[in-house]
Amino acid sequence: MARAISAIENGDPECLPLLNKLFTLARRATVIGVTGPPGAGKSTLVEKLAAAYRRKGSRVAILAVDPTSPFSGGAILGDRIRMQSLSTDEGVYIRSMATRGRLGGLAPATEDAVTVLEAAGYGTVAIETVGVGQDEVEVASLADITLLLLTPAMGDEVQAFKAGVMEIADIFVINKSDYAGSDRIAQEIAAMLSLSTAQGNWRPPIIKTVATTGQGIEDLLQAVGKFHSHAERSSLWKAREREKWRLRLLQLLRQKLFESVLHHVLSDQEIAEHVDRIIERRTDPHTVVEEIMKGLRWCA
């Protein structure tokens, strides 16, 4: 399993037949996305959630996506160490993945890693991603349920969140509720929610937790269970599933088309020449792209 994920991460073409087989075999896992700002307690909470699911008998996989540092080029990859209480449990699989420059908060291989884990029989897959409250919300399109972690320390920052960030939350978790201010932030979120239209008749609950002690984890599990049955009863899950695979298909296609243009149509030398012409203002970038597109027979 680990080798398969590494091969996928490295873009090994031999993975494609394997992924095809695994995908068609795989039983669906429940994918829980956990996102929130740096240090909000995501790993600590995921560790507690995983332990709770283990007690219910489910095997749990955790994918912790670490932003690749633009400075060192390496990821922090510290969560395996941080989630030590789970490290001796064979029913738990933990893996860190680096974003490697992919925008949106996921690692390039996250979706396919989920396929591998589903095929390996993990019933629950938790994906931890860092969201700084802006655009790192891609996890929501992959996950069945998205938990957005906030903390009392955030205060006014919540109001500065872009609308799209609040909308990804199926459940709001106010972690570090042992600190003062959790009621205030809960009220602010409730006020924001009252202004927005509920997605598929689901009003996201606001759950207070203290991940370090496990306080509130049982409430959170119940909220996840409630969402689960709501999403199954309503058409929410079906609609999300369609949208997820539609986006995934377009994303892969976009990437392939782009790579194939770079590979077959444009050499580095030609790109450099186009750049020269743009710098010299003999043409503009739009016109260059139009010219390149005209050169592609299948686009005509």
Ligand SMILES: Nc1nc2c(ncn2[C@@H]2O[C@H](COP(=O)(O)OP(=O)(O)OP(=O)(O)O)[C@@H](O)[C@H]2O)c(=O)[nH]1
């Ligand atoms: N007081 C308090 N501390 C907490 C709580 N949850 C987590 N912490 C502490 O907050 C720090 C950060 O926790 P992590 O679980 O690593 O947070 P994270 O969101 O995964 O952090 P990154 O992955 O680095 O973004 C750790 O020192 C935790 O022990 C909580 O509910 N209360």
Ligand SMILES: [Mg+2]
């Ligand atoms: Mg973490």
